[in-house]
Amino acid sequence: MSILVFAEHDNNELKADTLKTVAAAQAIGGDINILVAGANCSAVAEQAAKVNGVSKVLVADNAAYEHQLAENISLLVTELAGDYEHIIATALTTGKNFMPRVAALLDVAQISDIIGVESADTFVRPIYAGNAIATVQSLDSKKVITVRATAFDAVATDGNAEIVALDTVTDAGTSSHVSDELTESERPDLGAASVVISGGRGMQNGDNFKLLEGIADKLGAAIGASRAAVDAGFVPNDMQVGQTGKIVAPDLYIAVGISGAIQHLAGMKDSKIIVAINKDEEAPIFQVADYGIVADLFDVLPELEAKL
Amino acid sequence: MKVLVPIKRVIDYNVKVRVKADNSNVDLANVKMAINPFCEIAVEEAVRLKEAGTATEIIAVSIGDKSCQEQLRTALALGADRAIQIETDQNLDSLHVAKLLQKVVEEEQPQLVILGKQSIDSDNNQTGQMLAALTGLPQGTFASVVKVDGDKVNVTREVDGGLQTVALNMPAIVTTDLRLNEPRYASLPNIMKAKRKPLDVKAASDFGIDLTPRSTLIKVTPPSERQAGIKVESVDELVEKLKNEAKVIS
Numbered sequence: 001m002s003i004l005v006f007a008e009h010d011n012n013e014l015k016a017d018t019l020k021t022v023a024a025a026q027a028i029g030g031d032i033n034i035l036v037a038g039a040n041c042s043a044v045a046e047q048a049a050k051v052n053g054v055s056k057v058l059v060a061d062n063a064a065y066e067h068q069l070a071e072n073i074s075l076l077v078t079e080l081a082g083d084y085e086h087i088i089a090t091a092l093t094t095g096k097n098f099m100p101r102v103a104a105l106l107d108v109a110q111i112s113d114i115i116g117v118e119s120a121d122t123f124v125r126p127i128y129a130g131n132a133i134a135t136v137q138s139l140d141s142k143k144v145i146t147v148r149a150t151a152f153d154a155v156a157t158d159g160n161a162e163i164v165a166l167d168t169v170t171d172a173g174t175s176s177h178v179s180d181e182l183t184e185s186e187r188p189d190l191g192a193a194s195v196v197i198s199g200g201r202g203m204q205n206g207d208n209f210k211l212l213e214g215i216a217d218k219l220g221a222a223i224g225a226s227r228a229a230v231d232a233g234f235v236p237n238d239m240q241v242g243q244t245g246k247i248v249a250p251d252l253y254i255a256v257g258i259s260g261a262i263q264h265l266a267g268m269k270d271s272k273i274i275v276a277i278n279k280d281e282e283a284p285i286f287q288v289a290d291y292g293i294v295a296d297l298f299d300v301l302p303e304l305e306a307k308l
Numbered sequence: 309m310k311v312l313v314p315i316k317r318v319i320d321y322n323v324k325v326r327v328k329a330d331n332s333n334v335d336l337a338n339v340k341m342a343i344n345p346f347c348e349i350a351v352e353e354a355v356r357l358k359e360a361g362t363a364t365e366i367i368a369v370s371i372g373d374k375s376c377q378e379q380l381r382t383a384l385a386l387g388a389d390r391a392i393q394i395e396t397d398q399n400l401d402s403l404h405v406a407k408l409l410q411k412v413v414e415e416e417q418p419q420l421v422i423l424g425k426q427s428i429d430s431d432n433n434q435t436g437q438m439l440a441a442l443t444g445l446p447q448g449t450f451a452s453v454v455k456v457d458g459d460k461v462n463v464t465r466e467v468d469g470g471l472q473t474v475a476l477n478m479p480a481i482v483t484t485d486l487r488l489n490e491p492r493y494a495s496l497p498n499i500m501k502a503k504r505k506p507l508d509v510k511a512a513s514d515f516g517i518d519l520t521p522r523s524t525l526i527k528v529t530p531p532s533e534r535q536a537g538i539k540v541e542s543v544d545e546l547v548e549k550l551k552n553e554a555k556v557i558s
Contacts, residue, residue, distance in 0.1 A: 010469075070447055093467040101447070103438065104442050107403075127431055128428070131325045132334050132531070133528065138523050174476065174477045175474050175477070179473045181471040237466055238467075244425075244485070263321070272554075287536050291549055291550070304543050
């Protein structure tokens with residue numbers, strides 16, 4: 001059996017989540033190849049060649065793939081699919097965007113966001129915002145799968161795969177990239193951070209998120225937010241943790257002024273340790289928190305920063 | 309231009325689901341159902357396009373048993389002009405839904421199809437993309453801004469690092485993110501008017517699509533329960549516990 005893993009990258013760097021997605025591929029078992037599709041992405045190909053357990057890195061380096069538009073990438077992956085039983089991508093926005101397109105072009109169903117591998121055709125995935133866990137057996141000949149990276153441990157980077165350049169260019173010509181507006185941050189990536197501190201509606205305004213920064217700096221933490229904080233305009237949407245935002249599972253998750261709605265819990269309840277800081281004793285977040293402190297966050301945060 | 313809005317009837321987002329005792333699925337008997345929140349945003353966006361003079365007709369479509377007519381009536385009350393129910397008792401894969409919608413797209417020839425980015429029950433996030441692939445149309449997924457500009461539509465998408473704007477040739481497929489808009493409430497007069505708007509019922513079996521399931525649901529289990537922990541009295545105690553008991557900070 002052979003498995004094609006789509007590499008997540010920004011044309012310069014291979015995302016650490018790809019190492020976790022390869023771990024899912026190893027759990028399925030088979031010859032693993034990685035596809036690096038982008039423009040001027042040779043550095044990514046070299047990083048991918050070092051990923052443990054990978055035999056070959058296929059590189060499609062062309063302007064058509066620079067922004068990984070779904071229309072173009074899905075055609076490329078579909079063209080390569082003939083050689084593979086499993087086609088796997090990380091369940092991040094790029095993979096979520098093009099993979100269902102690949103599945104439909106191949107006339108197979110897709111299994112989204114798997115958190116476990118039972119066998120080569122049976123997978124485990126959360127449904128209903130993580131309130132139920134489904135075990136699903138695929139009846140299709142090809143398996144098109146996206147992987148929830150936080151559910152797998154990254155593989156080592158001690159490999160030495162062969163790099164093969166592809167000369168295929170698949171440009172659908174129906175869409176084009178206009179602009180990007182990316183959030184600049186010195187902090188660790190939210191999905192990969194070992195500590196996350198998040199603020200909710202209780203933060204009251206965007207300026208107060210600064211109270212989280214000193215703590216985040218001391219703990220090497222990423223800063224997240226609840227939907228309420230994003231909708232109120234306190235912080236940009238890419239900081240949102242939850243069913244419709246990012247899924248995180250850090251060692252330590254600190255929820256500040258977050259009530260703990262079902263949709264927020266869906267994004268963080270697999271964290272190892274959860275701390276809740278909230279002045280409402282009845283807030284549902286306390287039902288999942290390992291350590292809770294019922295107090296005003298405006299008192300707690302400066303004190304916590306000083307004592308770390 | 310014509311806008312097609314596929315919608316789904318799902319469990320109300322505030323309901324905490326229960327897994328059936330025999331682990332066959334979740335228990336949906338006597339549970340409050342509603343229009344999927346992302347689909348509601350799709351309807352609202354279509355209505356706004358009509359109010360802006362860009363869209364001329366809005367068609368809502370839903371696939372399911374008779375009960376999904378309730379959600380179609382809601383869409384009509386919110387401003388859709390007519391509705392189509394594709395009737396089936398079967399629980400369909402996203403691929404089947406996309407294939408049925410492909411037939412509707414072929415028949416209705418909309419310039420824009422607006423779907424929710426995912427349904428909050430299966431959490432698949434697939435149908436819009438699959439429909440785009442089957443119809444060969446470009447897609448703007450996870451949209452937070454949609455701007456029609458001549459024969460193109462500019463879609464600002466919510467991506468991992470921030471926002472990305474793409475230009476799509478129309479006809480095109482758009483899937484909505486939560487921040488696209490704030491859906492309105494249906495007023496009582498509009499709910500009354502919606503009862504008289506046309507609602508066509510078609511049988512899924514008449515579309516000539518093989519609806520054989522592509523997967524088997526082996527079991528559904530509750531997630532491992534997290535136990536509530538302890539409440540600490542002071543920040544000092546919290547820091548001490550995190551250092552020495554949980555050992556997550558040093």
